[in-house]
Amino acid sequence: MRWKIYLSLTGILLPVFALTILVQTIVTRPLLEEEVRQIGTSVCRSLSTDIVAFRLLTQPNQLERRLIEMSWLQPSVVRLDVLVREKDFYKVVASSVTDDPTIEVTTLDLDEAPKIELKEDSDRRFWAIFYPIKERKKVLGYVHAEVSLQLVDQVVGIFSKLAFLGAFLAIALLIGLLSYYLRRMIENERKLRRAESENVELTEQLHETQRQLFLNEKLAIMGQLTASFAHEIGTPLNSVSGHLQLLQSEVKSEGSRGRLDIINSQVSRIEGIVKDFLASTHTPARQRQLVDVLSLIERITKLVAPRIATIRAEVKIVTLDGLQPIRIVPTDLEQVLLNLTNNAIDALEKSPNSRRLQYHAQTSKDAASRQILEITVEDTGEGIAPTELKQVLKPFYTTKAPGQGTGLGLTISQRLIKKYGGRLELDSVLGKGTVIKVSIPYETT
Numbered sequence: 001m002r003w004k005i006y007l008s009l010t011g012i013l014l015p016v017f018a019l020t021i022l023v024q025t026i027v028t029r030p031l032l033e034e035e036v037r038q039i040g041t042s043v044c045r046s047l048s049t050d051i052v053a054f055r056l057l058t059q060p061n062q063l064e065r066r067l068i069e070m071s072w073l074q075p076s077v078v079r080l081d082v083l084v085r086e087k088d089f090y091k092v093v094a095s096s097v098t099d100d101p102t103i104e105v106t107t108l109d110l111d112e113a114p115k116i117e118l119k120e121d122s123d124r125r126f127w128a129i130f131y132p133i134k135e136r137k138k139v140l141g142y143v144h145a146e147v148s149l150q151l152v153d154q155v156v157g158i159f160s161k162l163a164f165l166g167a168f169l170a171i172a173l174l175i176g177l178l179s180y181y182l183r184r185m186i187e188n189e190r191k192l193r194r195a196e197s198e199n200v201e202l203t204e205q206l207h208e209t210q211r212q213l214f215l216n217e218k219l220a221i222m223g224q225l226t227a228s229f230a231h232e233i234g235t236p237l238n239s240v241s242g243h244l245q246l247l248q249s250e251v252k253s254e255g256s257r258g259r260l261d262i263i264n265s266q267v268s269r270i271e272g273i274v275k276d277f278l279a280s281t282h283t284p285a286r287q288r289q290l291v292d293v294l295s296l297i298e299r300i301t302k303l304v305a306p307r308i309a310t311i312r313a314e315v316k317i318v319t320l321d322g323l324q325p326i327r328i329v330p331t332d333l334e335q336v337l338l339n340l341t342n343n344a345i346d347a348l349e350k351s352p353n354s355r356r357l358q359y360h361a362q363t364s365k366d367a368a369s370r371q372i373l374e375i376t377v378e379d380t381g382e383g384i385a386p387t388e389l390k391q392v393l394k395p396f397y398t399t400k401a402p403g404q405g406t407g408l409g410l411t412i413s414q415r416l417i418k419k420y421g422g423r424l425e426l427d428s429v430l431g432k433g434t435v436i437k438v439s440i441p442y443e444t445t
Helices: 002-054 060-073 150-250 254-280 293-303 305-311 330-349 409-418
Strands: 077-086 089-095 115-120 125-135 138-148 289-291 314-319 326-328 356-365 371-379 423-429 433-441
Touching: 002 060, 002 077, 002 115, 002 125, 002 138, 002 150, 060 077, 060 089, 077 125, 089 138, 150 254, 289 293, 289 330, 293 305, 293 314, 293 330, 293 356, 293 371, 305 330, 326 330, 330 356, 330 371, 330 409, 330 433, 409 423, 409 433
Parallel strands: 314 356
Antiparallel strands: 077 089, 077 138, 115 125, 125 138, 289 326, 356 371, 371 433, 423 433
């Protein structure tokens, strides 16, 4: 775009400057030619006066020296002649030119007034002046002068060249100044766009923070309700457990005692689930700790065990021997795995395939040779369509029915993982299942 502007300006300014120079030349040339004509007329007038005053017509040698002297004083005057009439023609009695002193002017209509003509031959232009030599109103002869316009042509040529040079310099200077201010304008425009982009990004971050704050407040209220609910359930469960133990000591029948053992084991299981709920609602410590990944996955599966039992899904946990604990805020990783697990269970509920949920934890190294913890959550659910696969990580985007999802689980999980320099990768095939891999560097201290 910049070069288009430069070429447009050059295309406009160059003809304008050329036209201006042409006009100045057309105006200047006649003025200079008139000035040269006046010089020639003045020389002829001065010679005519001297010839009469000093009787130079009777002194041919003195007259010729005078003509040569005047030619030297005025370089533009290339020829001076003195003519006197003899019968039907005028004869040159003295001349500043020695090679061709004769000139016939029989065809000229000379009278008492000066006769001036602009003449032009193949190689030069000049003024031809015939100035009368008069004594007491009698014409004794004429002073003939040829005043060359070569100097005028040279001056006009030099003036045109200087004018064109000045025009090019002016255009170059104008383009240079325009280029400078254009660059400044473009740079300011870029800064403005960058500032607007940063402003939009900051606004989006502010909105995301506000949404996250609202979600955290909502989760805090839900945690308080869950804690109260678990506490209320825990009291009667303790009572039931105590009475079961008393009944076991009183019942003598082996069959009845076996049934009581089954009841007692299920009550103990319910107590364990309630304790896990209470533990999950405690205010989390924000300091990083060493977390055993296998224990955390097992805890998550216990929390969602009722839902897994309802859909009759198979759960499998695969970890490599010697898997090292990772230093992280425990609740961050717990929240990520819980979100991914709940999403997997939701997908399994609608799946016609064999329902299987699998966790796989291992270590690897990235391109920078850092040790990475990789946790994969894989399900055989209904999967995600390719058109929706790029959208599910956006806030509030959900593939679930209205009222069944907020569209924030994956977004929050991705934000928590990025906080540790990790990444969350998602791969899904519609009708076959979904695989989500969480990668976190071990060097998170």
